[in-house]
Amino acid sequence: MRIGQGYDVHKFAEGRDLILGGVTIPYEKGLLGHSDADVLAHAIIDALLGAAALGDIGEHFPDTDPKYKGVSSMELLKHVAALLEEKGYVVENIDSTVIAQKPKLLSYRPLMAENIAGALNLPVDKVNVKATTEEGLGFTGRGEGISSQAVALLTSVGDYCYDDRIMQNDCQGCKGCCKHD
Numbered sequence: 001m002r003i004g005q006g007y008d009v010h011k012f013a014e015g016r017d018l019i020l021g022g023v024t025i026p027y028e029k030g031l032l033g034h035s036d037a038d039v040l041a042h043a044i045i046d047a048l049l050g051a052a053a054l055g056d057i058g059e060h061f062p063d064t065d066p067k068y069k070g071v072s073s074m075e076l077l078k079h080v081a082a083l084l085e086e087k088g089y090v091v092e093n094i095d096s097t098v099i100a101q102k103p104k105l106l107s108y109r110p111l112m113a114e115n116i117a118g119a120l121n122l123p124v125d126k127v128n129v130k131a132t133t134e135e136g137l138g139f140t141g142r143g144e145g146i147s148s149q150a151v152a153l154l155t156s157v158g159d160y161c162y163d164d165r166i167m168q169n170d171c172q173g174c175k176g177c178c179k180h181d
Ligand SMILES: Nc1ccn([C@@H]2O[C@H](COP(=O)(O)O)[C@@H](O)[C@H]2O)c(=O)n1
Pocket: 099, 100, 101, 102, 103, 104, 105, 106, 107, 131, 132, 133, 134, 135
C-alpha cells in the first residue's frame, strides 16, 4: 500500500468561473490559473501522483504548455487514472478538504465526489470531499483564494500476494501471482 498527499492554492479573480471537483459553483468570482484552476482536483492529482512516486502536477501538465490553457482538470484527472492503471495501481480511497471562507460548498459535495470518482473510474464511496473555513483567518479567511488538501491510498496488484486476508476475500487483483489462483 502507498499513501500520498497533495496541497494546492489558487487565488480569486474577477471574470472567472469557480470550478471545484468539476462542478461550476455560482459565485461572484472564480479561481485564477492556466487550467480551469480546479484547486480540489489539483490537490487530488498531487496526492495520487505522490502515492505512486510519479512527481507532481506541474511535471505532467506544465503551465507553460498552451495545450493545458483552460483545460478541464477532470481531463487531467482521467490522464492520471490511466497512468496509475498502466503502473498497476488501484486507488483504494481519496479524502480531501476544500478550505474556503465562501461560498458554502456543502450542497455541492456529492456532485464533486461523483465527478472525481467518475474521472478516476471509481465507486463514489471511495471519494470523500469535505469543506471548512479557516474562521476568517489567513488568505482563505480574507477571501483572497481557496486551498485544498488531499490524501490518497493506492494498492498495487502485487499487494494482494502478501496479505492473507485480502487473498481470501478478493483475489481479483492477483493477476495469477496469488496462491488461490
Ligand atoms: N466553504 C465552506 C466551508 C464550510 N462548509 C461547511 O460548514 C461546516 C463548518 O465549517 P467551519 O469552518 O465553521 O468549521 C463544515 O464542516 C462544512 O460542512 C461549507 O459547506 N462550505
